Amino acid sequence: MTAALVAETRKATASVVVRSATALLVVGIVALSAAMSLAVDSGNEQVQAKLGPIADKKGWTRLIGLVSMISAPAGLLGFGVVLSWIIGREFADGTVSGLFALPVPRRAIATAKLAVFWAWTVMVAAALAAACTLLGFVLGYGAPDSAVIPGLLRLWAVGVLTGLLAIPAGWVATVGRGLLPGVATTIVLITFGQILVVAGTGPWFPVATPTLWAVSPRDVTWVHLALVPLASLLFAGLTTRTWHRLQLDR
Numbered sequence: 001m002t003a004a005l006v007a008e009t010r011k012a013t014a015s016v017v018v019r020s021a022t023a024l025l026v027v028g029i030v031a032l033s034a035a036m037s038l039a040v041d042s043g044n045e046q047v048q049a050k051l052g053p054i055a056d057k058k059g060w061t062r063l064i065g066l067v068s069m070i071s072a073p074a075g076l077l078g079f080g081v082v083l084s085w086i087i088g089r090e091f092a093d094g095t096v097s098g099l100f101a102l103p104v105p106r107r108a109i110a111t112a113k114l115a116v117f118w119a120w121t122v123m124v125a126a127a128l129a130a131a132c133t134l135l136g137f138v139l140g141y142g143a144p145d146s147a148v149i150p151g152l153l154r155l156w157a158v159g160v161l162t163g164l165l166a167i168p169a170g171w172v173a174t175v176g177r178g179l180l181p182g183v184a185t186t187i188v189l190i191t192f193g194q195i196l197v198v199a200g201t202g203p204w205f206p207v208a209t210p211t212l213w214a215v216s217p218r219d220v221t222w223v224h225l226a227l228v229p230l231a232s233l234l235f236a237g238l239t240t241r242t243w244h245r246l247q248l249d250r
Helices: 002-014 016-041 045-056 059-092 106-138 149-165 167-176 179-199 209-215 222-244
Strands: none
Touching: 002 059, 002 106, 016 045, 016 059, 016 106, 045 059, 059 106, 059 149, 059 167, 059 179, 059 209, 106 149, 106 167, 106 222, 149 167, 149 209, 149 222, 167 179, 167 222, 179 209, 209 222
């Protein structure tokens, strides 16, 4: 397991895909949030209508709400693409056959891939929260007080939960033996989650829970949030089991 973790960590840190996704998720989301916040301040009615109740808020509250709202769907896309690459590249590059000759069990390799992905999502979520804090200083909101810090922590948690929602893409990438099935699954999850949010079905569907929590924290309980890691554990188990039973039949 240690050897698998070391190998997968080296692959991830050397990957252009992972580095690019990290930059796009952190810098891209913060830049978009800054632009939308400035648009609201300038009286842009179209942006105000799209943001709904968030547009009526001020300062840190509005900024954190903006970043959280954008990071849920955008983060899921970025996380899903990276996980699809981490797992699907073995099939796309034809390196999966070499894994059968290693003394490391394939279940351990899959677990290491998921562990590295999980660690990366936690770091990206932390970097996004830090970038949001820096943006608040740049916009002149002052130092975060005791009422703002819980919002920043929730922003980090939204990122972590969104990363967990991408785990099904890893399983589909394994079953589909490539990157594209995992990416397609991610897009379906984003679409399905947005439909559930708009339909007002509530936070009982894990795919919509982080977005709902970002927009309206009072409507989401810890029970709802607990469903996200539970669903992710289910698909993580399916992924490692599929790798354990993997055969070179095509």
